[in-house]
Amino acid sequence: MISYCVFDAYGTLFDVHSAASKFQRILGNKQESVSALWRQKQLEYTWLRSLMGRYVSFDQVTADALQYSLQVHGFQEDSSKVNLLEAYKKLDCYEDVQSCLNQLRANNVATAILSNGTLPSLKTLVENANVAHLFDQLISVSEVEVYKPHPSAYDLVTRKAQIPKEKVAFISSNCWDAIGAANFGFQVFWLNRNENVPDVLPGKFTTIYNLNQLLDKVVQPS
Amino acid sequence: MISYCVFDAYGTLFDVHSAASKFQRILGNKQESVSALWRQKQLEYTWLRSLMGRYVSFDQVTADALQYSLQVHGFQEDSSKVNLLEAYKKLDCYEDVQSCLNQLRANNVATAILSNGTLPSLKTLVENANVAHLFDQLISVSEVEVYKPHPSAYDLVTRKAQIPKEKVAFISSNCWDAIGAANFGFQVFWLNRNENVPDVLPGKFTTIYNLNQLLDKVVQPS
Incomplete structure (x- = not known):
C-alpha cells in the first residue's frame, strides 16, 4: 500500500x-x-x-x-x-499535475516534492503555478549537499516523513532519476511523457505516460 | 618539476x-x-x-x-x-601520440595511462596501435570500482607510482576529466583538440591544442 x-x-x-x-x-x-x-x-x-x-x-x-x-x-x-x-524560476506546470494531485490527496495519499532544486526556488515554482497547497512537503537535496541519484538524496524522504521506503511511490520523468530511486528502494514510476527510450541501467520501475495513469496504480478502488 | x-x-x-x-x-x-x-x-x-x-x-x-x-x-x-x-577495442590512435611519448621518455619523464577502461581493453588498445612500449604503466579505475572524476580514481596514480601528486602532469581531452584531476591536485593540461568551449566547473588547468604543445610545458630546455 x-x-x-x-x-x-x-x-x-x-x-x-x-x-x-x-x-x-x-x-x-x-x-x-x-x-x-x-x-x-x-x-x-x-x-x-x-x-x-x-x-x-x-x-x-x-x-x-x-x-x-x-x-x-x-x-x-x-x-x-x-x-x-x-x-x-517560473516554469510552466504540466496540465495533468493539478487533477492528479487533487485526486491523490482526496484518497488520503500524502504528497511531496524531492528535487535537486533549492527550497526557495521550489517555493517560487509551486507558488507561481498555484499548486503550493497540493504538497505536504517540499524537500531539497541541498540539505545533504549531494545530487540525485546518490542514495542520500532519496533517503531525505524517509528521514523527513518517517515512513518505510516500501510505502513510498516516487515519480520522475527523468529515467536516470527513476532508476536511482528504484536502487534506493522506492516503488518507482517513470513518467515517460515523450515516449523516450529507457536508459540501460539497473533498477525496476513501472512506466506511465501521463499522471492520470498514476492514480490507477496507486489508489485502491474503494 | x-x-x-x-x-x-x-x-x-x-x-x-x-x-x-x-x-x-x-x-x-x-x-x-x-x-x-x-x-x-x-x-x-x-x-x-x-x-x-x-x-x-x-x-x-x-x-x-x-x-x-x-x-x-x-x-x-x-x-x-x-x-x-x-x-x-581497436580505436585509432591520434597522430601526435607517438612522437610526444617518445620525446617525453627521451627526457626521462615517465609515462602512464589512467583510464576508465579495463586493463585487458587498455592492453588491446595500445598493442593494436603499436604504442604499448611507450607507457611505463597502464592503470584502470576497475581496481577501485568507481569512475572518474571521483578522487579515488586519480589517487590510484599516486598510490601505484609512489609519487607526490604535485609532480604528476595529467593530460585529458575530456574537460570534465581535466577538472576532476585538477580538483585532486595534479598539474593538468586540457587537450582541446577541437577548440571546444570549456566546462563551467571549478578546477585550474592549462589548455593545449595538440600533444606537441605539451613538451614545451613539461620538458625543461637543456
Whole structure:
C-alpha cells in the first residue's frame, strides 16, 4: 500500500524547456538546441560536482550550464542569461499535475516534492503555478549537499516523513532519476511523457505516460 | 618539476569516434549521431553508476550505452552492436601520440595511462596501435570500482607510482576529466583538440591544442 507519493520537480511537474521557449525572439531557431544543451549540462554538472565533492546550489549549477550553452551557441551571455534564469524560476506546470494531485490527496495519499532544486526556488515554482497547497512537503537535496541519484538524496524522504521506503511511490520523468530511486528502494514510476527510450541501467520501475495513469496504480478502488 | 605524465585514453590518445566511422555502410548518415550519443551515454552511465554505487566494467557500460544509442536511432542492435564493440577495442590512435611519448621518455619523464577502461581493453588498445612500449604503466579505475572524476580514481596514480601528486602532469581531452584531476591536485593540461568551449566547473588547468604543445610545458630546455 502506497501512503506517500513523492514527485521529482524539474521535467516531471514543470516543463524545463518552457523557459527558453519564451525567448524565441532572442534565441531564434537555436532555441530548442540551447534549451537541450542547457538541460544536459545542468544534469552533467550535478553528477560531476557530486562525484568531485564540490557541491554548489542547483541555482548556481543552472546558471553555469546556461552560460556554457549560450557560449556554445555563440550568444553574448549577459542579458540573455539574466532573462532566461528569471524565466527558469517560473516554469510552466504540466496540465495533468493539478487533477492528479487533487485526486491523490482526496484518497488520503500524502504528497511531496524531492528535487535537486533549492527550497526557495521550489517555493517560487509551486507558488507561481498555484499548486503550493497540493504538497505536504517540499524537500531539497541541498540539505545533504549531494545530487540525485546518490542514495542520500532519496533517503531525505524517509528521514523527513518517517515512513518505510516500501510505502513510498516516487515519480520522475527523468529515467536516470527513476532508476536511482528504484536502487534506493522506492516503488518507482517513470513518467515517460515523450515516449523516450529507457536508459540501460539497473533498477525496476513501472512506466506511465501521463499522471492520470498514476492514480490507477496507486489508489485502491474503494 | 614534472616527473610523470599520465594520460587519459579514450578521446585523448584514441579517437572514440573511429569505431562508428568504420560502419558508415550500416549506420549511413546517422553514423556521427550514433557515435555522439553512444559516447554521451557511456559517460553518463559511468557517473550515474558511480553515484548509485552500482559499478560494472567499462566494457559493460560501453555495450549498454551503444544499445541505447542504436535503439534511439532505430537500428536492430544485434549484429551492429557486436561489430561496433569489436571496433571499439581497436580505436585509432591520434597522430601526435607517438612522437610526444617518445620525446617525453627521451627526457626521462615517465609515462602512464589512467583510464576508465579495463586493463585487458587498455592492453588491446595500445598493442593494436603499436604504442604499448611507450607507457611505463597502464592503470584502470576497475581496481577501485568507481569512475572518474571521483578522487579515488586519480589517487590510484599516486598510490601505484609512489609519487607526490604535485609532480604528476595529467593530460585529458575530456574537460570534465581535466577538472576532476585538477580538483585532486595534479598539474593538468586540457587537450582541446577541437577548440571546444570549456566546462563551467571549478578546477585550474592549462589548455593545449595538440600533444606537441605539451613538451614545451613539461620538458625543461637543456
